[in-house]
Structures are given as structure tokens and as C-alpha cells.
Amino acid sequence: SRLIVPGETLRKGGQRPPFLPVAPPFWLQRPPFSAAPIEAGAGMGYLPSHFGQDPAMTPPRKLFVKTYGCQMNVYDSERMAEAMGGAGYVTTENPAEADMIVLNTCHIREKAAEKVYSELGRLKPLKAANPELKIAVAGCVAQAEGAEILRRAPMVDLVVGPQTYHRLPQMEAEARAGGRPVDTEFPPEDKFDHLPKGPRAGRGPAAFLTVQEGCDKFCAFCVVPYTRGAEVSRPAARLMAEARDLVARGVREITLLGQNVNAYHGEGDAGPWTLARLLRAMAGIEGLARLRYTTSHPNDMDDDLIAAHGDLPALMPYLHLPVQSGSDRVLKAMNRRHTAADYLRLIERLRAVRPDLALSGDFIVGFPGETEADFEATLDLVRRVGYHSPFPFKYSARPGTPAAERPVLPDSVLDERLYRLQALIAQQQRAAQSAMVGREVEVLFEKPGRMAGQMMGKSEHLHAVNVTAGGLAAGDLRRVRITESRTNSLAGVLV
Numbered sequence: 156s157r158l159i160v161p162g163e164t165l166r167k168g169g170q171r172p173p174f175l176p177v178a179p180p181f182w183l184q185r186p187p188f189s190a191a192p193i194e195a196g197a198g199m200g201y202l203p204s205h206f207g208q209d210p211a212m213t214p215p216r217k218l219f220v221k222t223y224g225c226q227m228n229v230y231d232s233e234r235m236a237e238a239m240g241g242a243g244y245v246t247t248e249n250p251a252e253a254d255m256i257v258l259n260t261c262h263i264r265e266k267a268a269e270k271v272y273s274e275l276g277r278l279k280p281l282k283a284a285n286p287e288l289k290i291a292v293a294g295c296v297a298q299a300e301g302a303e304i305l306r307r308a309p310m311v312d313l314v315v316g317p318q319t320y321h322r323l324p325q326m327e328a329e330a331r332a333g334g335r336p337v338d339t340e341f342p343p344e345d346k347f348d349h350l351p352k353g354p355r356a357g358r359g360p361a362a363f364l365t366v367q368e369g370c371d372k373f374c375a376f377c378v379v380p381y382t383r384g385a386e387v388s389r390p391a392a393r394l395m396a397e398a399r400d401l402v403a404r405g406v407r408e409i410t411l412l413g414q415n416v417n418a419y420h421g422e423g424d425a426g427p428w429t430l431a432r433l434l435r436a437m438a439g440i441e442g443l444a445r446l447r448y449t450t451s452h453p454n455d456m457d458d459d460l461i462a463a464h465g466d467l468p469a470l471m472p473y474l475h476l477p478v479q480s481g482s483d484r485v486l487k488a489m490n491r492r493h494t495a496a497d498y499l500r501l502i503e504r505l506r507a508v509r510p511d512l513a514l515s516g517d518f519i520v521g522f523p524g525e526t527e528a529d530f531e532a533t534l535d536l537v538r539r540v541g542y543h544s545p546f547p548f549k550y551s552a553r554p555g556t557p558a559a560e561r562p563v564l565p566d567s568v569l570d571e572r573l574y575r576l577q578a579l580i581a582q583q584q585r586a587a588q589s590a591m592v593g594r595e596v597e598v599l600f601e602k603p604g605r606m607a608g609q610m611m612g613k614s615e616h617l618h619a620v621n622v623t624a625g626g627l628a629a630g631d632l633r634r635v636r637i638t639e640s641r642t643n644s645l646a647g648v649l650v
């Protein structure tokens with residue numbers, strides 16, 4: 156395994172220039188860090204078909220990107236598509252016609268990491284039919300396994316970690332020349348500074364913007380500090396410029412991303428900016444209606460950020476704030492450095508300034524040593540908080556993490572606890588959705604719904620809302636009265 160020991164990660168990552176990453180849990184759609192692949196080519200539909208095309212070069216090569224894992228990867232996939240756009244590629248949603256396929260992978264749980272190998276198996280016939288097809292493995296599995304991937308999967312042409320994808324065009328050329336390059340460095344330059352500039356396409360109304368990347372927390376179960384390196388924040392001025400650019404291209408809602416987004420401390424005028432300061436500045440950008448941020452650690456919710464939830468109208472009343480467990484004994488074993496009571500107090504303070512705040516979170520069941528009483532404490536915490544959209548995960552031992560050395564509980568125990576937690580969560584989700592019926596909400600419309608004449612958008616609380624009405628366009632912000640709660644969405648009418 157190529158996992159780096161913590162000290163080494165810190166040293167290497169510490170030299171890394173300010174840079175950035177992950178995104179928003181989409182309410183009831185997919186867990187923020189689920190191993191489930193996002194639909195093919197997701198997030199890249201805004202690249203026009205002529206994007207990156209040099210008129211002298213016919214026809215352009217086609218790039219297919221498949222994204223796994225968190226929103227940070229979604230953002231990175233878009234950036235990789237832009238980088239390859241500069242090398243004459245256009246994106247395609249059809250892997251069969253691709254000249255290059257990038258799998259942007261996730262290492263968070265074993266199942267997520269194994270997906271890359273089953274996907275590679277499925278791609279074999281494509282490679283056999285087209286020997287010119289280049290296959291790249293990017294993202295967190297690339298970072299963790301590096302050259303091992305080339306040994307295990309002979310069909311892979313190149314391996315690129317999350318910090319070096321700006322070098323992808325160069326690596327692709329190397330692969331076309333017969334090489335099999337691997338780059339999983341934490342380089343001294345900022346990958347975001349090395350992406351192609353110039354005219355960029357218009358895009359959908361909701362966008363991700365990575366402001367911070369990496370993590371110094373070292374929770375005992377988690378690979379992120381190893382795959383993404385140390386916590387690094389991008390400079391505020393650059394983020395403000397990127398946000399203004401997004402708004403100029405039609406974006407009305409921005410979700411600031413970071414593996415530990417509320418630890419943001421990017422270089423600004425007169426010293427580093429906090430996340431609250433950045434949110435306040437962005438809220439002043441004309442045309443930007445909504446701000447969100449994800450994912451946060453309870454220990455980094457400072458007073459100003461809590462206050463912002465009360466006094467910043469653009470900051471949407473939805474917060475993904477993982478707690479992992481309701482048992483202090485387990486939290487300690489996880490190295491979370493907060494108690495259940497700390498977390499509950501924090502929620503109380505947030506709700507004091509924003510009573511309608513919708514909460515979401517992540518939970519791990521079956522952490523090594525978790526007893527029935529510990530698990531009951533998690534259920535109890537979930538009952539007390541009342542979540543809109545929590546994400547429960549079965550503990551998965553990850554090589555190189557401290558918890559991987561500890562004895563695991565029987566899988567049957569994990570299954571049973573997951574089932575019980577899921578049942579409680581489903582009940583809370585249904586209640587949260589049903590409570591919306593009859594209420595008026597503001598919806599940012601994003602795209603056509605499944606039925607003819609229908610448009611889908613998101614409410615302030617990140618509920619998916621479908622409305623059938625003429626004249627609605629993506630980017631419209633309209634008041635809607637909710638008439639019905641369906642399995643994963645709400646239906647309503649314009650008011």
C-alpha cells in the first residue's frame with residue numbers, strides 16, 4: 156500500500172500551495188460521500204460540444220469521465236475535463252465512443268475502492284475494440300494505490316492523484332507515446348493555477364467551488380488525511396474571482412466545498428480569512444442568490460460562522476454536520492475530539508439563531524469496540540437532533556488507518572445496527588418532508604423533471620421540488636406552495 160504515514164503527509168502536504176475541493180450532500184439523492192457513481196459525465200454537461208476544439212484539428216478526441224465519491228471529486232472531474240479541453244478533447248456521455256476514459260475514484264470505504272476494479276473489468280471490451288483508447292485512474296484510489304493499480308490492471312494507461320490532475324494532458328501525451336505514467340505527488344504548485352484559462356461556457360444555476368482541501372484531523376477510521384493530504388485553503392481573492400466568474404456564467408447558487416470546509420483559513424487582505432468572512436464577502440456578489448458549504452467538522456464551527464447562519468440571508472438553512480457516533484467512548488476511540496454533549500450544544504446554538512435549520516450528518520455503525528449501549532447512544536442522539544437527511548455507513552476497515560489494527564465486530568452486528576439506524580432515519584426524513592406540505596418555499600429551478608412540462612429545483616432546505624408549469628426556466632427563483640410529499644421529492648405549484 157502507498158498510504159503515507161501521518162507525519163509524512165503533514166510535511167508533504169504542508170509544502171503544498173493553497174489549493175482547494177468536495178461538495179454538497181444532495182438531499183435524499185445520494186449520500187455526500189457515497190460510493191455510488193454519479194451518473195455518467197455528471198457535472199460536465201455545461202461544456203459545449205465545441206469546447207476546447209481546435210478548428211484545425213478534426214475530429215476532436217472524446218473524453219468520458221466517471222465520478223465516484225464526494226462532491227470534491229465532482230468538482231475535480233469538471234476541472235479535468237477543462238484541462239483536457241485545452242488538449243483538444245470534448246466530453247462525451249458515451250464511453251463506447253471515447254478516446255480517453257477517466258475513472259475519478261473514491262477510497263473512503265472498501266466497497267468504494269473495489270468499484271474501480273469492477274468498472275475496469277467492464278471497460279475491457281472497449282479497450283479490446285479500440286487499442287487507441289487510453290484509460291486513466293484518478294482520484295483517491297490512485298493516490299492510495301499508485302503504481303499498484305498498473306500491476307493489478309494491465310489495461311490502465313495512467314494513474315493521477317487528486318493533486319496533480321492539471322498535468323493530465325502531459326500524461327495523456329506520454330501514454331499515447333507508449334508510456335504508463337504515474338503521478339501521485341503533492342506538488343509545490345497549485346493545480347488550480349495550471350488549468351486552462353480563457354473563455355468558458357455558460358453553466359447550470361448551481362455550482363460547487365472548492366475552497367479548502369485535505370484534513371489534519373486524523374479520525375481513526377478515515378483515509379482522507381492520507382489521500383488528500385494536509386489541510387490547505389485557497390486564497391480568498393482567487394475564490395472571490397472564481398465566484399464572480401461563475402455568477403457571470405449564470406450561476407445563482409454556490410456550494411463552497413472542503414473536506415473540512417469550516418476550517419478554511421485562506422490568505423486574504425490583512426491576514427487569513429475564516430469561512431464566515433468568505434461567506435459574508437460572497438453574499439455581496441450581485442446576482443448570487445444562495446450560498447451553502449460542506450462538509451464541516453463540529454470543532455471548527457466558530458462564533459462568527461454560527462452568527463452568519465442567523466444574519467446572512469443568502470446562507471441557506473441547511474447544514475451537513477457529521478457527528479459519527481452518539482457515544483463518548485466511541486467518539487474518543489475515533490479521535491473525534493468532541494463529545495455528544497458538545498455536539499448537541501452546538502446544534503442548540505445554531506438553532507437559536509436559525510430555528511428552521513435543516514441538519515444532516517454522517518454516522519458510522521459498528522466501529523471497533525462499539526457495544527449495544529454505544530449504538531443506543533447514537534440512536535438517542537439521532538432522535539434528539541431530528542435530522543433532515545443523515546447518512547449512515549457501516550464501518551469499513553481502511554488499510555493504513557489506526558482503527559484498521561483493531562478487532563472488527565461481526566458483519567451480522569453491523570448489518571443489524573445499520574438496519575435499525577436506517578429505519579429511524581427514514582422515519583425522520585419522511586416526517587421532515589411531510590412537514591413541508593402546505594408550506595411556501597423558495598425554489599431555485601435547475602433542470603427539466605422526469606415528466607413532460609415539469610421543472611425540478613431545490614428548496615432552501617435542499618429538498619428536490621417538482622413543479623409542472625409553463626414558462627419556467629433553469630435559474631428561475633420562484634415561490635412554490637408544496638402540495639405533496641413523494642418518496643424522494645416534493646411536488647408543488649407556483650404562487
Ligand code: SAH
Nearest residue numbers: 188376377414450477517518548549550551
Ligand atoms: N470530512 C468529513 C467527511 C469525511 S468522509 C467529516 O469529517 O465529517 C465522509 C463520511 O464517510 C464520514 O463522515 C464518515 O461517516 C464516513 N466514513 C469515513 N471513513 C469511513 C470508514 N472507514 N468506514 C465507514 N464510513 C466511513
Ligand code: SF4
Nearest residue numbers: 370372373374377379
Ligand atoms: Fe476524515 Fe475525520 Fe478528516 Fe472528516 S475530519 S475527513 S472523517 S479524518
Ligand code: F3S
Nearest residue numbers: 224225261262263295
Ligand atoms: Fe472524497 Fe472519497 Fe476521496 S469521499 S476525498 S473521493 S476518498
